[in-house]
Amino acid sequence: MHEPEWRKQLRELATGTVLFDERMDRHTSIGVGGPADALVVPESTAELGRLVALLRAGGIPVFFVGNGTNLIVRDGGFRGVIVVTKGLRSVRLEPRGEGRAAIHAAAGAALAEVVALSAREGLAGMEFCAGIPGSVGGGIRMNAGAYGSELKDVLESVDLLNGGGSFRRCTRSALQFEYRHLALPEGACVLGGVFDLARGDRGAIEGRIRGILGTRSGKHPLQHRSAGSVFKNPRGMPAGRIIDEAGLKGLTLGGARVSEMHGNFIVNLGSATARDIIGLIGLVRERVREKTGIDLEPEVKIIGEE
Numbered sequence: 173m174h175e176p177e178w179r180k181q182l183r184e185l186a187t188g189t190v191l192f193d194e195r196m197d198r199h200t201s202i203g204v205g206g207p208a209d210a211l212v213v214p215e216s217t218a219e220l221g222r223l224v225a226l227l228r229a230g231g232i233p234v235f236f237v238g239n240g241t242n243l244i245v246r247d248g249g250f251r252g253v254i255v256v257t258k259g260l261r262s263v264r265l266e267p268r269g270e271g272r273a274a275i276h277a278a279a280g281a282a283l284a285e286v287v288a289l290s291a292r293e294g295l296a297g298m299e300f301c302a303g304i305p306g307s308v309g310g311g312i313r314m315n316a317g318a319y320g321s322e323l324k325d326v327l328e329s330v331d332l333l334n335g336g337g338s339f340r341r342c343t344r345s346a347l348q349f350e351y352r353h354l355a356l357p358e359g360a361c362v363l364g365g366v367f368d369l370a371r372g373d374r375g376a377i378e379g380r381i382r383g384i385l386g387t388r389s390g391k392h393p394l395q396h397r398s399a400g401s402v403f404k405n406p407r408g409m410p411a412g413r414i415i416d417e418a419g420l421k422g423l424t425l426g427g428a429r430v431s432e433m434h435g436n437f438i439v440n441l442g443s444a445t446a447r448d449i450i451g452l453i454g455l456v457r458e459r460v461r462e463k464t465g466i467d468l469e470p471e472v473k474i475i476g477e478e
């Protein structure tokens with residue numbers, strides 16, 4: 173399909189937002205990234221399915237984005253279409269017997285919303301997600317976690333649109349969760365998940381959430397834009413401590429800096445480019461390898477053209 177033709181078809185098919193040549197710094201928490209050829213925000217799973225089918229048929233690359241909080245887009249932008257799941261926002265409660273309930277959440281809902289609903293309903297298990305700024309879909313794809321828990325611990329099932337265009341509900345046992353990763357077939361999109369939670373004491377749950385948010389604001393550089401933890405913790409060792417002990421806190425490249433507050437955060441001082449951030453990631457990796465022999469593996473996703 174020639175580009176003008178697919179753009180026309182995309183505009184005709186989409187009922188929600190369609191933006192062409194849209195700068196990705198507006199859609200990532202770290203605030204860098206050149207233009208995507210197009211960015212769409214489908215309003216239903218059916219629409220998402222139709223859009224993806226159209227793009228696949230035309231051989232147009234597709235990349236799914238939730239809240240863009242673990243994502244760096246290079247300065248040259250993305251050749252293809254960014255599909256943002258923010259239009260799929262439903263979150264509902266399903267009471268179950270025996271002191272349990274489930275929360276069904278669509279991909280574009282904020283993890284924070286699931287945390288808030290679970291606390292209101294006195295359901296325990298989601299507290300560890302307090303302060304993780306991602307969406308449900310991004311969280312599931314990344315198997316987001318903190319304080320010893322991960323999303324796989326509370327997920328009962330995940331709804332997927334697979335690369336071939338069919339919808340499928342997968343139980344947790346049928347899915348391959350790893351540390352900060354869910355292995356999915358090429359091109360699959362997470363449409364939502366079902367969280368299975370036990371009833372607990374509402375006051376205690378709210379207390380744990382307040383405690384976690386307090387700890388986070390004392391440890392994370394929340395006054396600056398970032399993409400969260402840059403590197404995975406190698407073999408359970410905190411990457412932040414390794415970077416700190418290598419003396420790299422404060423290391424700066426252009427508008428990007430290794431946070432003085434937390435070694436595993438690279439912050440945008442205001443004028444950073446993706447080149448600065450990615451260059452600094454490379455520099456930290458190199459210096460850590462030289463000093464310790466450890467090869468840090470990035471947790472953040474990097475896409476697009478130089």
Ligand SMILES: Cc1cc2nc3c(=O)[nH]c(=O)nc-3n(C[C@H](O)[C@H](O)[C@H](O)COP(=O)(O)OP(=O)(O)OC[C@H]3O[C@@H](n4cnc5c(N)ncnc54)[C@H](O)[C@@H]3O)c2cc1C
Pocket residue numbers: 201235236237238239240241242243257279303304305306307308309310311312313314315316317318360361362363392394398399400401473
């Ligand atoms: C201040 C701060 C603190 C953070 N703290 C934590 C933390 O404690 N623990 C933690 O694990 N993470 C943390 N993060 C990182 C981030 O919030 C999580 O990884 C989150 O789960 C990413 O969700 P997202 O919607 O922003 O994903 P995005 O950044 O939009 O995408 C991340 C990846 O998921 C894929 N993806 C997104 N949606 C879908 C979908 N529907 N289907 C298929 N693939 C999809 C994308 O293609 C991409 O590969 C933090 C980030 C920040 C900025």
